[in-house]
Amino acid sequence: MTDQTSPFLTLPIEIREIIYSLLFGSTSEIKIEAAPAREYEYSITHNTDSTTWSADFESWATTKHPLSAQVLRISRQVHDEAVPFLYSHRTFNLSPRESLKLMLHNIGPAHFEYIRHIIIGWETMEDLSRALNKDEYGTGTAGLKSMQLCTWRIRHMQGISNSWRSVRGHERTMCQAAADIIEKHAQLRIVAETEFQRADKTPWRTPANRKVKWRFITSESELQGDEIAIDIKGDLKRLRATKDEASDGGFSLPMIDPL
Numbered sequence: 001m002t003d004q005t006s007p008f009l010t011l012p013i014e015i016r017e018i019i020y021s022l023l024f025g026s027t028s029e030i031k032i033e034a035a036p037a038r039e040y041e042y043s044i045t046h047n048t049d050s051t052t053w054s055a056d057f058e059s060w061a062t063t064k065h066p067l068s069a070q071v072l073r074i075s076r077q078v079h080d081e082a083v084p085f086l087y088s089h090r091t092f093n094l095s096p097r098e099s100l101k102l103m104l105h106n107i108g109p110a111h112f113e114y115i116r117h118i119i120i121g122w123e124t125m126e127d128l129s130r131a132l133n134k135d136e137y138g139t140g141t142a143g144l145k146s147m148q149l150c151t152w153r154i155r156h157m158q159g160i161s162n163s164w165r166s167v168r169g170h171e172r173t174m175c176q177a178a179a180d181i182i183e184k185h186a187q188l189r190i191v192a193e194t195e196f197q198r199a200d201k202t203p204w205r206t207p208a209n210r211k212v213k214w215r216f217i218t219s220e221s222e223l224q225g226d227e228i229a230i231d232i233k234g235d236l237k238r239l240r241a242t243k244d245e246a247s248d249g250g251f252s253l254p255m256i257d258p259l
Contacts, residue, residue: 109140
């Protein structure tokens with residue numbers, strides 16, 4: 001059906017946008033994983049339902065809560081109008097290390113740029129810090145407004161003797177990756193930290209360490225709940241100045257600690 005003959009396009013653009021929002025406006029999380037049977041397909045976990053998203057990311061099949069992406073096939077004009085709604089409202093869980101690369105490759109930077117919120121793993125954070133030098137990643141991820149790390153981690157507040165050299169090196173790597181992202185990315189400028197709370201609302205911590213989670217955001221006005229903005233560049237500077245044998249005097253170390 002052509003643009004000229006589609007009855008749908010006789011509706012005012014405001015009405016069409018309401019329809020796109022109803023079709024694609026859910027804010028629920030979608031987890032993207034490489035399907036084991038076919039490298040160019042993804043297995044998506046949508047709450048408790050199993051959904052398959054094909055290579056072009058616009059043909060959806062599910063037994064429950066269909067996403068109705070067939071509207072994109074009405075015409076090129078409808079496709080161009082609706083695609084931003086398809087990608088911008090959802091949070092995409094890209095925590096498996098290969099997911100960011102494969103999704104960006106399959107939908108392309110032009111479509112990935114509509115994505116606003118993603119969840120990634122610590123290894124992916126390191127990968128992205130290096131990949132932002134490439135146009136494909138710099139352009140494709142430019143629309144992101146938040147990027148959450150998927151797991152809690154232990155931040156060790158002190159380091160001594162033989163173990164400190166290795167843990168300091170790991171901490172420096174993680175802080176360098178975060179510093180590179182906020183330096184290179186078009187919008188993500190703040191690293192927000194949340195401290196883990198027990199069921200009784202008391203922090204999980206000892207005198208030497210505590211459990212936290214990070215989220216990259218655009219500004220301090222986006223901080224939520226108990227989040228605080230942390231000085232990644234300052235932490236990195238302190239790390240570089242710390243001697244192997246000495247305590248860091250209150251610095252912290254992130255270590256993956258899935259819950």
